[in-house]
Amino acid sequence: MRHRAADLALDATDRRILNALQDGFPLVPRPYAEAAGHLGLDEVELIARLKRMQEQGAVTRFGPFFDAAAMGGAFCLCAMAVPAARFDEVVSLVNAHAEVAHNYERAHRLNMWFVLATETPEAIERVAGEIEAATGLRVCRLPKEREFFVGFRVAA
Amino acid sequence: MRLDATDRAIVEATQAGLPLVPAPYAEIGAAVGLTEAEVIARMSEMQARGVIRRIALAPNHYALGLAANGMTVWDVADPRAEELGERVGELDFVSHCYLRPRALPDWPYNLFAMVHGCDRDEVESKRGRIASLLGPACRSSDILYSTRILKKTGLRLRHKGAS
Numbered sequence: 001m002r003h004r005a006a007d008l009a010l011d012a013t014d015r016r017i018l019n020a021l022q023d024g025f026p027l028v029p030r031p032y033a034e035a036a037g038h039l040g041l042d043e044v045e046l047i048a049r050l051k052r053m054q055e056q057g058a059v060t061r062f063g064p065f066f067d068a069a070a071m072g073g074a075f076c077l078c079a080m081a082v083p084a085a086r087f088d089e090v091v092s093l094v095n096a097h098a099e100v101a102h103n104y105e106r107a108h109r110l111n112m113w114f115v116l117a118t119e120t121p122e123a124i125e126r127v128a129g130e131i132e133a134a135t136g137l138r139v140c141r142l143p144k145e146r147e148f149f150v151g152f153r154v155a156a
Numbered sequence: 157m158r159l160d161a162t163d164r165a166i167v168e169a170t171q172a173g174l175p176l177v178p179a180p181y182a183e184i185g186a187a188v189g190l191t192e193a194e195v196i197a198r199m200s201e202m203q204a205r206g207v208i209r210r211i212a213l214a215p216n217h218y219a220l221g222l223a224a225n226g227m228t229v230w231d232v233a234d235p236r237a238e239e240l241g242e243r244v245g246e247l248d249f250v251s252h253c254y255l256r257p258r259a260l261p262d263w264p265y266n267l268f269a270m271v272h273g274c275d276r277d278e279v280e281s282k283r284g285r286i287a288s289l290l291g292p293a294c295r296s297s298d299i300l301y302s303t304r305i306l307k308k309t310g311l312r313l314r315h316k317g318a319s
Contacts (some may be wrong), residue, residue, distance in 0.1 A: 021213035027196050029179055043178055051176050061214040063174035066167060070206040072158040077256065079263065095307045105304035110262065140259035146238065148245030148253040154215050154222060
């Protein structure tokens with residue numbers, strides 16, 4: 001594992017920042033000053049700590065989170081059962097498509113799971129079909145039909 | 157794409173993250189040829205439309221000790237799937253919760269819930285909590301652990317004109 005909590009030596013202030021900013025960040029001219037005020041910090045210190053935590057790898061992403069579907073694009077989770085002997089070859093064929101946003105190997109008969117992200121819904125079908133043609137394997141299309149609200153927060 | 161060229165330029169300028177400077181929206185504006193006030197107005201409007209879900213920080217789960225995660229999947233009777241999915245999403249250890257079509261015969265599961273924990277034992281015990289919540293409405297279930305990241309680039313809008 002690349003990062004462990006102990007290696008990062010996050011102090012209590014770092015943890016308060018990580019907890020607070022998961023809930024949102026203001027859209028005002030001096031947002032760091034406003035967020036810092038709620039945390040009892042000043043703007044310069046908040047920016048410096050965020051910079052350090054990004055470099056350390058404690059922060060995966062900081063900024064706007066976009067909904068591809070609301071932009072008119074589309075996402076589709078796909079799964080394939082890839083024979084072990086062909087796994088590396090199929091990884092290359094699948095990953096060669098720029099529309100494959102991420103791809104995970106999972107312990108299951110369906111052992112390759114990837115997300116297609118495209119700017120149009122039609123492009124999902126086109127790319128999935130291209131992958132099937134290139135690999136000779138079925139691509140199970142598992143688009144989301146309903147997303148439930150989650151209140152998940154990582155406690156830092 | 158339901159974004160005009162200006163919104164699109166803002167998305168492109170911010171998709172890697174917000175600049176760590178005192179006036180980040182002014183800096184984005186300078187990059188795309190807008191004033192700070194225009195950037196703030198456009199981003200507020202995109203947030204209201206749901207194009208921007210939120211502006212926030214995503215911590216690294218691994219760095220914070222949540223080293224294990226499993227994709228739990230459930231075959232839930234269709235008439236109860238909406239109501240039960242709602243309740244599974246409310247559990248504080250579930251980070252993503254979706255209904256998806258089954259892909260028979262390969263895949264009988266319609267409810268997906270990503271579960272996080274410090275280790276696999278914790279993930280398994282949380283999976284047990286979901287099983288009790290679903291009760292007899294759930295006909296079968298499984299859990300898939302990721303064994304390797306094969307690609308991770310996330311969503312990126314391509315620059316207009318690029319192939």
